[in-house]
Amino acid sequence: MKALLKTKKGINGVELLEIEEPQVKSHELKVKIHATGICGTDMHIIHDEYSCNYPVVMGHEYSGTVMEVGNKVTDYQVGDRVVSLTAAVKCEDCVYCRSGLYMLCEERLSIGSGVNGAFAECMVIPEKIAFKIPNNVTLDEAVLTEPLACMVRCVIERGTVKAGDYVLVSGPGTIGLLTMQVAKANGGNVIVIGTSQDKERLKLASELGAFATIVIDEEDVHEKISKLTSNLGVDVAFECAGVGPSAYNCLKLLKKTGLYVQVGLYGKKVEFDMDLALTKEINITNGFASEPTSWERALRLLEMKQVNVAPLISTKLPLDDWKKAIEMVDNKDAFKVLFVPNGEIDA
Ligand SMILES: [Zn+2]
Ligand SMILES: [Zn+2]
Numbered sequence: 001m002k003a004l005l006k007t008k009k010g011i012n013g014v015e016l017l018e019i020e021e022p023q024v025k026s027h028e029l030k031v032k033i034h035a036t037g038i039c040g041t042d043m044h045i046i047h048d049e050y051s052c053n054y055p056v057v058m059g060h061e062y063s064g065t066v067m068e069v070g071n072k073v074t075d076y077q078v079g080d081r082v083v084s085l086t087a088a089v090k091c092e093d094c095v096y097c098r099s100g101l102y103m104l105c106e107e108r109l110s111i112g113s114g115v116n117g118a119f120a121e122c123m124v125i126p127e128k129i130a131f132k133i134p135n136n137v138t139l140d141e142a143v144l145t146e147p148l149a150c151m152v153r154c155v156i157e158r159g160t161v162k163a164g165d166y167v168l169v170s171g172p173g174t175i176g177l178l179t180m181q182v183a184k185a186n187g188g189n190v191i192v193i194g195t196s197q198d199k200e201r202l203k204l205a206s207e208l209g210a211f212a213t214i215v216i217d218e219e220d221v222h223e224k225i226s227k228l229t230s231n232l233g234v235d236v237a238f239e240c241a242g243v244g245p246s247a248y249n250c251l252k253l254l255k256k257t258g259l260y261v262q263v264g265l266y267g268k269k270v271e272f273d274m275d276l277a278l279t280k281e282i283n284i285t286n287g288f289a290s291e292p293t294s295w296e297r298a299l300r301l302l303e304m305k306q307v308n309v310a311p312l313i314s315t316k317l318p319l320d321d322w323k324k325a326i327e328m329v330d331n332k333d334a335f336k337v338l339f340v341p342n343g344e345i346d347a
Contacts, residue, residue, distance in 0.1 A: 026073075090107055178307070
């Protein structure tokens, strides 16, 4: 089968190869991949900013259909539509695993970085990490369950948004617009900020229910936020861009005693104005990946139509077009780009 792998460091280390189809073991499911999203983490892997086990098939945001089950599997059948947690391998025994925090396990190997992922025609996963997709959610929409689950963790399980809160989302990428929608589902009035390069994304933010949007290199963001929040600043700020100036804006625009939530990954060390945080008594938290509870909630948000992910999908490409896909994501020419390894264009 065809698969897109990271085989070594450097851009030459991204290769589309013909590899053997994986064999299913007793407690595993073999999943025919419908589509896989290209995520910020994949881009960090491609650009050598995130560690992985070479050679590895990338891709962890996917949906698919069960095509074969192991001989001890009882809860799944051929034809079931599934998504899954990314933590495919973990010890199941450490203090973190025992509380469901698999992403913090020292022995964790994740789909698409530690073990083979979904930029391929099919993939094998342990049945334990799978979730069935609700009937009224399309396979295309379900691809976004993984990033949505991560945002559920950031907004609800690690952070808190209360009804009536002024909420700032800095960075209107996929992550930002999912964060915005989860915060809104919790009753927040969400202000989304971005640069003039992000205008299309900010427009989409408004369409998806942002309370206000601000183009930071064209408008006075401090003045505008002051006006919107009775001179106080926002109650909660989510840094979703993963760049230093965005973190500074979040700190600056928060009200004193506000909550700062780090969502984006920087891919390098950055400066953070800890004195500003301290003198405003800012609470700081963050979220890394997701736990099973985040997935259950994410799937419910999709099923109940409290979050709308379909407009975030802009492009679907076969694996053969991987160079074009990476370029589009790098240049921000597209919103969410999906690979369709089996050529299934419609969900
Ligand atoms: Zn991801
Ligand atoms: Zn563990």
